[in-house]
Amino acid sequence: MQVQGTVFRYGDNVDTDVIIPARYLNTSNHKELAQHCMEDLDQNFIKQVKQGDIMVADKNFGCGSSREHAPIAIKESGISCVIARTFARIFFRNAINIGLPILECPEACDGIKAGDVVSVDFSTGTITNVTTGSVFQSEPFPPFMQDLIANGGLAGYIANRGKQA
Numbered sequence: 679m680q681v682q683g684t685v686f687r688y689g690d691n692v693d694t695d696v697i698i699p700a701r702y703l704n705t706s707n708h709k710e711l712a713q714h715c716m717e718d719l720d721q722n723f724i725k726q727v728k729q730g731d732i733m734v735a736d737k738n739f740g741c742g743s744s745r746e747h748a749p750i751a752i753k754e755s756g757i758s759c760v761i762a763r764t765f766a767r768i769f770f771r772n773a774i775n776i777g778l779p780i781l782e783c784p785e786a787c788d789g790i791k792a793g794d795v796v797s798v799d800f801s802t803g804t805i806t807n808v809t810t811g812s813v814f815q816s817e818p819f820p821p822f823m824q825d826l827i828a829n830g831g832l833a834g835y836i837a838n839r840g841k842q843a
Contacts, residue, residue, distance in 0.1 A: 679800045679824060681758035681779070682808070683731035686716075686723060687792035692735050693742030694769065698751040711747055712754035729756040732798070734790045736762065740769025749773040759798050761805060761816075763787045774823060777831030781805065783816035800824060 696719045698711055705711060716723040733752065739762040740748060749772050752760065760773070763784045773780045779800055786805045790796060794809040803818035819827065829835040 679779075679828060680797060681730060681732070681800075682795065682797035683758055684728065685790055685792055685794045685796055686720070686727065686731060686733050686757075687790065688719070688733065688735040688739070690736040691738045691741055692719065694740060694745055694748040695742050697740070697748040698745075703745065703747055708750055708754040711751040712756075715751040715755040724755060727756050730758045731756055732796050733757050733760040734762070734787055734796070735760065736787055737764050739763075739765050740773070741766040744768040744772070746772045746776060749776050749778045753778040761786050761790070761796075761798070774826055775832045777827050777829070777834065779819070779827050781816045783814055786814035786816065789814060800827070 698715060699718050702711060702714045713724060739760065748769065753776060758779070760778065760780045761783055764782055765780060770780060781798065781803070783805055789810070789812045790807055794807050797806045797808055800819045801824060803816040805814040805816060826832060826835045829838050
């Protein structure tokens with residue numbers, strides 16, 4: 679699986695309350711959550727994001743509460759991948775569970791700026807900054823995680839495996 683998009687760049691400790699503010703947690707409508715994604719940190723995000731774009735952040739992305747609303751809002755906003763130096767562990771698991779691809783790669787975070795065009799090959803872990811020509815290597819997704827992502831997350835994966843039985 680490969681994606682390519684324009685980068686939205688963020689710093690350290692972007693917590694789940696910033697990704698999707700608590701005042702919107704009373705909805706289960708994914709599109710509505712997406713409309714408020716990042717609004718307390720980046721008011722232009724939802725106006726500028728396009729399907730396939732990529733988020734790049736520094737340390738501890740997704741820290742804070744364990745709610746799944748945060749990766750859901752990111753995915754539904756059109757973001758195809760999040761790259762960070764490190765992720766909060768519960769965010770990492772929630773993102774995979776809902777089918778949002780995420781990669782840890784400190785070198786890529788050093789070499790990617792807001793507005794750069796980046797492509798990611800999840801099967802090889804290759805991250806290419808198309809704007810600068812720089813190439814970075816992260817750990818590729820293991821095959822079972824690629825299957826989870828391809829099926830839209832854990833629920834889709836389980837549903838599709840049940841059809842195969």
